[in-house]
Amino acid sequence: MPLYEPLPTNRAWIRLLTLHSDEGTDDTSTLNCTLQAKLLDDVEYEAISYVWGDPKQTRQIRCNGYVIDVTVSLYGALEKLQFCMGSETPTLWADAICIDQSNIAERNSQVSMMGSIYQRARSVQIWLGEDIQDQAQSAFDLCNEVVEYYADGYHSDEETVWYDWPEPPSPDEPFLQPSRWGHLRTLSQLPWFSRVWVLQEAGVAQTADVHWGQASIKFSHMIEAFILVNLHSCFLPMVAKYGFEFTFINDTWSEIWSTYDLPHSWRSECPYIRFASIHPKILQRRNIFSVLSAGTRFHASDPHDYIYGHLGHPAARGEDGKVFVDVDYGKGLAELYLEVAEKLIVEEYGLLLLSAAEHIEGAPDEGPSWVPKWHRASGSGMIAPGPTNTERWYDASLTDSIKAEVGIKTDRGTGNALLQTCGILFDTVTGCSTILERIETTSSDQPLEAAFSLVRQPLNTEIVDTLSLVMIAGRDGHTEKAAQDDLQKHRANFQAYYSGDESLDPTTKTELNRIIDVPASLGGNGDEYKRNLDDYCHRRRLFRTANGRFGLGPSAMQQGDVCCIIFGALVPFVIRRSDRWFKLVGECYIHGVMRGEIVNEMLQQQLSFQAIVLE
Numbered sequence: 110m111p112l113y114e115p116l117p118t119n120r121a122w123i124r125l126l127t128l129h130s131d132e133g134t135d136d137t138s139t140l141n142c143t144l145q146a147k148l149l150d151d152v153e154y155e156a157i158s159y160v161w162g163d164p165k166q167t168r169q170i171r172c173n174g175y176v177i178d179v180t181v182s183l184y185g186a187l188e189k190l191q192f193c194m195g196s197e198t199p200t201l202w203a204d205a206i207c208i209d210q211s212n213i214a215e216r217n218s219q220v221s222m223m224g225s226i227y228q229r230a231r232s233v234q235i236w237l238g239e240d241i242q243d244q245a246q247s248a249f250d251l252c253n254e255v256v257e258y259y260a261d262g263y264h265s266d267e268e269t270v271w272y273d274w275p276e277p278p279s280p281d282e283p284f285l286q287p288s289r290w291g292h293l294r295t296l297s298q299l300p301w302f303s304r305v306w307v308l309q310e311a312g313v314a315q316t317a318d319v320h321w322g323q324a325s326i327k328f329s330h331m332i333e334a335f336i337l338v339n340l341h342s343c344f345l346p347m348v349a350k351y352g353f354e355f356t357f358i359n360d361t362w363s364e365i366w367s368t369y370d371l372p373h374s375w376r377s378e379c380p381y382i383r384f385a386s387i388h389p390k391i392l393q394r395r396n397i398f399s400v401l402s403a404g405t406r407f408h409a410s411d412p413h414d415y416i417y418g419h420l421g422h423p424a425a426r427g428e429d430g431k432v433f434v435d436v437d438y439g440k441g442l443a444e445l446y447l448e449v450a451e452k453l454i455v456e457e458y459g460l461l462l463l464s465a466a467e468h469i470e471g472a473p474d475e476g477p478s479w480v481p482k483w484h485r486a487s488g489s490g491m492i493a494p495g496p497t498n499t500e501r502w503y504d505a506s507l508t509d510s511i512k513a514e515v516g517i518k519t520d521r522g523t524g525n526a527l528l529q530t531c532g533i534l535f536d537t538v539t540g541c542s543t544i545l546e547r548i549e550t551t552s553s554d555q556p557l558e559a560a561f562s563l564v565r566q567p568l569n570t571e572i573v574d575t576l577s578l579v580m581i582a583g584r585d586g587h588t589e590k591a592a593q594d595d596l597q598k599h600r601a602n603f604q605a606y607y608s609g610d611e612s613l614d615p616t617t618k619t620e621l622n623r624i625i626d627v628p629a630s631l632g633g634n635g636d637e638y639k640r641n642l643d644d645y646c647h648r649r650r651l652f653r654t655a656n657g658r659f660g661l662g663p664s665a666m667q668q669g670d671v672c673c674i675i676f677g678a679l680v681p682f683v684i685r686r687s688d689r690w691f692k693l694v695g696e697c698y699i700h701g702v703m704r705g706e707i708v709n710e711m712l713q714q715q716l717s718f719q720a721i722v723l724e
Contacts, residue, residue, distance in 0.1 A: 112175045113209040114146070121149040121222060124207040126172075127200050128191045140170040140187055144206065149222070149229060154200040156230035158310040158317075159186045160238070160300045161205060161410065172206065179205060186236035189320050201234075202226055213438055221436040224313050224421015228371070233314035233328075235307075237299045240322020244292035249319075249326040251293055252334035254284040256379060259337050277343050285343065294351040296321070297335070297358055305407035305414055308361070309421040312369040316378065329378035332366070335359055336381055349636075357406075364403035368395045370423050397424040397433060398458045399495050401449075402465055405486030412442055412484035416449055442484075443476035447526055450480040451517060457496070460513060460530070460678040464493035467695035468665040469648070470544060478692040479528045479723040487664060488547075490644035492582050492696050493680045494589065502591045503583075503679045506532070507705035513677020520724065527690065528723040532675040533716055535707050536654040536699075538683065544664045547647040556580055556646055557607065557617070563653040573624050575700045577603040579651065579659050581641035582698040586634070591703075600625045601633030606642070609635050645698070658702070663695030670694055674707050675721060681707075690724040 116122040129141045162182030169176050170184065179187075183205055190199055208219045219226075227233055237245075262274040278285060299321070301307055311317055317328035338344045339359040348355055367376070367386045376386045400419050409415055419425055420432045427433060433452055434445070454462045465481040472485055494503060506513075516529040542559035560576040561568070577600075578593055585592040585599070592599040604627050607613055627633065648664050654672060666683045671691070673684055681702055683694040710716045 110173075112144070112173055112177070113212070113215075116146055116215060116218075118218075121225070122146055123149050123202065123219065123222070123226060125152060125154050125200050125202055126206055127198050128187060130197050139176070140184065140191070142170060142172050142187075142206075144173050149225065152200070153231050154202050155190070155194070155232050155234050156227045156310070156314075157183075157186050157190070157201055157203045157234050157236060158227075158301075158307055159183060159203075159236040160304055177206075182236070182238060185239060186234070186320075189236060190234055193320070193325065202230065216438055217436045220417055220438075221420065221432070224309055227310050227421065228313035228315070230314070233310060233317040235301065235311065235317055235319045235328060237296075237301050237319060237321040240324065242295070243322075244295050245321035245324035247289055248292040248296040249321070249324050249331070251284050251289050252326060252331050255334045255337050256330050258282075258284070259341075260380065262380075274341075277341075287347070290347045290351060293347075294355075296331075297351070297355055302358060302361070303406075303408050305404055305409040305418045308365045308404060308407065309418055311375075312366050313371065313421050314375055315373045316375050327375070327378065329375040329382060332358070332362055333379035333382050336362060336385070340381075361403075365400060368400065368422070368424070370395055395424050396457075396496050397422065398453060398461065398465075400424055401481075401483060402491060402495075405465075405483055406488060409484065411438070413438055413440075413445060415483035416445060443480075446476060446480050446482065449483075450477075451526075454515065454528075455517070460515065460675060461493055461496055463675070463678060463682060463693060464491050464680065464696040466693055467663045468693070470664040472665070477526050477528070477724060478694075480526070487648035489647045489649055490582075492645065492661075492698050493678070502589065503703050504705055505681050505703050505707070506674050506676050506678055507708045508677060508679065510705075511676045511708060515677060523724075525724055530675050530677070530721045530723065531718055532673050532678075532721045533707055533711055533718050534671050534673045534721075535702070535710075535716060536656050536658060536672040538652050538662075538666060538668055538670040538672065539655050540653040541662075541666060541668060542651040544648060544650055545646040547643050556642060556651075557613065559651050560659075563651060563659065565653075568620065568624055570624055570626075573621065574600070575659050576651075579661050579698060579700050580646055581638065582645040582661055583700070583703060584641050584645070586637045586641070597627070597631060598633075601627045601631045602635065602638040603633070605633030605635030606638040607635075652697075654699070658699050660697050660699035662697035666694050666697075672697070672699060673721060674702070676718070684721070684723070687724060690722040693723050 124144050125147050127143050160182055162180040164180060166181045167178040168181055168184040170179055183203060190201065209215050258278060259274065311328060319326050319328050319331055335355060335358045338355055339348060377383050400422050404415060404419055409418060416434060417436050420436065425432050434449055450462055462481065463479055466479055467487055468478065469485060469487050475482060514531045518527050518529060520527050540563050542562060545556055545559060560580060564572055574596060581592065583592055585595065604625060607621060608618060645661060649661055650664055650666055652660050652662050652666060662683045670683045670685050673682055675682055680696050681699050683697050684691040685694055707716065711718055
């Protein structure tokens, strides 16, 4: 009998793995298990969430009498769960064993069920790997201490939630001792947190346990702790030192895990995540476009999984209960991405899709330029507001006044999919900075030098205001307001940002202070400015145009590219002329055109519109 018998296709069948005790066997060095087909609705089991790891590093297990190779990572997970679970014969689901990976048809079927498999599991068991440096227990204890300290700070009734936080902890509080925070940073950097499949595996879980070496913690407690660390000022010294790793997990919660609207979930196990998951802003993010966009920051060995790894999210299903795209690993990647793009652009999200199609310097040219390459994102924050965000002030094409004309057709000559739009070509790129990186924006010297290098005249208040707004895409902190609507506040934040950096030339600081002239009584928030700088400058270029405008655009842009407004889009775009049509380079922020100024010039007959066909 082969290891994998074909699964019945009449109902939802899966295979489950049962681990057996080594007692009574001759070989105690090899894990022993059996694999059986079961109806998904009729069984209890635990599902394992783990990183596959290096396929060349394997260990052997015995399964249904066969000796098979599994990755070292999965072997460690099975060994840990056999040791720590109450049952002597734990029943588990692990994708690498329970799916016949060589059978594409079965793989398609089982992957399409994975949301249900993890959701119906009694619990999800998360394996982070071995605790090589003996840091796990310290990190998990720190998480539990933080959660316990703030546990009584939440109150609610049927309609409202409010917080009554305890007094700020004393500097002597054990969880504030700096020596312990390196262990939490190590935890936050483990590969599991950067894997695209864990978004769904943890997202749909009823409850979940985390295992790192010999230590364990409830997943809900770990996430609650990371959120509280980002929320309370007493942790600022630690966040400032290890900020990117901590905020990455916090962002994963707010952008992905909080948006799973499920009746039974680990999100009800801790007070803050329970209340935060029903916040109106979280509810706004429950759409498939936002989920796909957030998922681009994660890693997958197969790029198809940047789509298939999210099909268990409630937003992936329509009112008829069907997922918006079927799983088919035999389909070419370009074909899959085009199918997704057509559905998103036609059915609901319109030209917002173009903001996800930002191109990267040096990346190969694959498929239509207007179709997002979900596996090849730049890591920068999207400039355009999300699909349900009604507060962001950008409206470059005056969407309430000008009707969008959008169509998709096939080029008869090449067979490529073309996106037919209308809009205004209004400027040309004449100069670009180097590509800005987040790691470099920890120093204000690099982005400021890049900005000032574009200026062809002496600095004055207008130019400094413009450049400092461009570098943060015009955003006012974490709000959706325009920073230019409160210039004094913006200038104070900008000044606090560059003043706090010792790498910036003192002469430049003095000159900037003279130009912007912020009252001493108006204290600025440099951290707020830097957060927006990190989000929007990362992997982008600052640029200058023929008409003297300044902007922030994609890393792939170059001199001679065209700035345009596309009717129906909230932000401008950089495009490039080809032999017949245009190629989309990416969305951009251009100071002075974000509120429909270009469209108003057209309406006053100072500019004309034209067809813009993107190939």
